[in-house]
Amino acid sequence: MREYLSSRLLGVGLAAGLAAVTLVLWLNGQLALYINPSSNWFAVPMALIALVGTILSFALPRGAESDHGHDHGDDHDHDHDHDHEHRSGWGTAATVTGGILATGVVAAIILTPPATLSAELAMQRDTGAPPLFQGADTVALASTGDTAKFGVGEWASVFATATNPEAFDGDTITLTGFVTPTDGGFGLTRLVITHCVIDAQPARVPVVASDVPATGTWVTVTGTIRDAGGRLQIQPASVQTVDQPKDPYEY
């Protein structure tokens, strides 16, 4: 019985739990909290296959997965294996602990509401170097004036790498992000994602302000870009507190 439970729960069970979460997030339009929506076409069908496979696996009789397979306990190994029978105490303990841990993590994933990374994490990851995902094209594009679709990520690249900062002086922009502390104002910050949240990198543009909202507050800033001796910054006309957007990351 224990063998059967662990074989199903820790295999198809864990996979089905994660697949169910993927599907629910997608249905709620929240999958973007974790992965770049450009890979939804792959993630969602594979989650469905996992769920269908799990449903079918209920028809597989108990023990069918190891047909006449018994474990060969002839090995005097110091190997903490994923095994149950004929195992040393250590091996069993490691397997049971691992199984409980993995089940606990997946249970936590299923039970807790979806969340975004915190502003603290964004600050901790801020290395001063802006993300360069957009590459040199961004800066070239910016100098032709086609900046309508630019987010914080693109502007941060431009601010950091533009060789002709004076060209942007006077441009007006409206950007949404969250507040991180800097000298003489605040950083308007956004996490930029290539593929999934684990590669999230903070992008930040400096906003000049004497009245600084609390760290982590989401704001929409409308203002003008000013060239302060070769360093670009934003002179805000208005700073408005907003709700966290549905897609808090940029891609």
Add this chain to the structure above:
Amino acid sequence: MRAAPARTAAAVGIGALVIAALVAVAFLTPGPALPTRAQDGLTLAISVLIESLPFVILGVLLSIVVQVWVPPGAIERWMPSAPWARRAVLSLLGMLIPVCECGNVPFARGLMMRGFGVAETLTFLIAAPIVNPIVIITTHQAFGFDDGILIARLLGGYAVANLIGWLYSRHPDPDGLLTDRFRASCEVSLESAAHGGAGKGRRSLAQFVVELRAVMPALVIGSAVAGAVQVLIPRSALLAIGSNPALSIIAMIALAMIVSICSNVDAFFALSFASTFTPGSIVAFLLVGPLVDVKMLALLRTTLRTKVLAGFVVIVVLFAIAVGSVVNLLA
């Protein structure tokens, strides 16, 4: 042992109900919100899991295909007979199979269950995440041909795969490299393939259950560790040593092992460090990351013994340091 159709239908019905209940709970998320740090760690772990689950499922499907559906001899006929040539061909197989590292593990297990040698399969397993069309494209997008980073990554990955394949092919008892559990499932699988065994549909389903059982706990724990470590170790601690040619290589190797980013996209991640880190350290990052990060080690542990993995990590890290140093000298 054939179940009556009515019983099968009932079992599938129960399965459907269980899954429906699971989806409903996932909808309701009745749990409490967590403290910030813990939540960030969990968010990171979830993102790795959601990102890699589809690749794992695809890998399991491919493993079912090679193991149950491809007739015996169909692949073997195309393989050269000299061992080194077989390894050289297998290490290019990754070109045709665009699964990144998480999907490769179940696929490689399928190859071994089919009867491919341990050293040969290892060669595939190491080369595939690097000499992979998607990885080549994204690395090229990120770096172009600057500083020889792309070339060093491809040739380095191909070389280290064949080096490790060669080293382990000299092992007197190749099966001794495998965990007992996996060896047992290989025997079962070869036996049932030889005797015809149960129907193909049922064997596929059994393989689905077995492979997920092997891979899922490791994937979950590996991702949780990757999430936790990222929250606990401040990145600035690693980056403080960025510009020193020797230390930067070590720092980027450590970073690669911790962050566990899929090799399909790690080039973009590395790109943001390119301004502060030496090119050699970037190459080291791109070589180590796909092969021996935290998540990957947990996955490989399902199949290979700890001793083998330790050797594996040492070789890959030393190799990456060597390649990185050469790139730094040339660049």
